[in-house]
Amino acid sequence: MRADRRAAESLLAFWAEAGVDVALAEDPQDRTAAGREALARRPAVQKAASPATLVPARSIEAFDAGAVAVARGAAAAAGDLPGLAAAIAAFDGCPLKHQGARQAVFSRGAANAHVMVIGEGPGGEEDLQGAPFVGRAGKLLDKMLAAAGLSERVFITNTVFWRPPGNRTPTPAEQAACAPFLERAIALVRPRILLLVGAASAKHLLQRTEGILSLRGRWFEWRSEDGQIELPALPTLHPAFLLRQPAAKKLAWDDFLTLTERLDRGQRPT
Numbered sequence: 001m002r003a004d005r006r007a008a009e010s011l012l013a014f015w016a017e018a019g020v021d022v023a024l025a026e027d028p029q030d031r032t033a034a035g036r037e038a039l040a041r042r043p044a045v046q047k048a049a050s051p052a053t054l055v056p057a058r059s060i061e062a063f064d065a066g067a068v069a070v071a072r073g074a075a076a077a078a079g080d081l082p083g084l085a086a087a088i089a090a091f092d093g094c095p096l097k098h099q100g101a102r103q104a105v106f107s108r109g110a111a112n113a114h115v116m117v118i119g120e121g122p123g124g125e126e127d128l129q130g131a132p133f134v135g136r137a138g139k140l141l142d143k144m145l146a147a148a149g150l151s152e153r154v155f156i157t158n159t160v161f162w163r164p165p166g167n168r169t170p171t172p173a174e175q176a177a178c179a180p181f182l183e184r185a186i187a188l189v190r191p192r193i194l195l196l197v198g199a200a201s202a203k204h205l206l207q208r209t210e211g212i213l214s215l216r217g218r219w220f221e222w223r224s225e226d227g228q229i230e231l232p233a234l235p236t237l238h239p240a241f242l243l244r245q246p247a248a249k250k251l252a253w254d255d256f257l258t259l260t261e262r263l264d265r266g267q268r269p270t
Contacts, residue, residue: 071178085107088104094174095173096164122163140239183225193231197237220234237252
């Protein structure tokens with residue numbers, strides 16, 4: 001029974017990572033007929049909604065524009081990576097900081113790295129140690145980086161710098177609050193390529209809605225908010241996903257080989 005439950009949870013995690021977010025009924029349904037019936041029941045003349053019932057659209061930044069503005073200023077004032085780490089630790093505008101996180105988790109790796117690896121957010125072990133990707137998933141990531149000859153050529157960070165409660169996916173608003181610091185890190189490190197690890201990272205950095213299984217292995221262009229920096233970005237599967245679905249390791253390994261081949265060729269990926 002317990003094995004069946006683990007198998008079901010693993011399968012659900014697979015589909016969620018792939019971008020499937022709705023369940024279909026077991027029995028077939030005639031949606032066309034249902035739509036015609038609904039249309040027939042609709043009144044010939046509908047009363048327009050009053051202004052009070054309209055909900056204005058809000059951008060991610062408008063969720064807390066003040067916090068994003070403070071983050072921009074603090075990030076811009078950081079002249080090096082230690083200064084940026086201190087600015088992140090002092091920043092109070094990300095809600096995650098006040099939801100049980102022990103400390104800010106910024107980065108590890110080479111300050112002049114050719115590749116910046118960007119995950120989604122810290123987990124429990126990262127929250128304890130104060131460094132990204134140091135738990136089980138991080139150990140797998142390190143093994144893959146070493147096998148690809150990238151161990152000394154990467155700078156590792158996340159889209160948010162505090163652990164989300166229960167290791168949930170960070171929200172777009174939480175990522176937006178941290179985005180100025182991430183962009184400043186990219187500007188300071190000056191990598192040649194971004195490796196976007198997992199769906200939350202790829203969707204946020206590339207502003208895409210597809211699932212990670214659709215995005216992975218494809219080259220995209222990432223641009224900074226001010227348009228001054230433009231870098232090739234390659235999405236890949238998160239190592240936590242690979243731990244749940246070992247058969248998918250081949251896909252991730254193909255992505256790593258693609259990255260190293262382009263990096264060592266010295267040409268811009270297309």
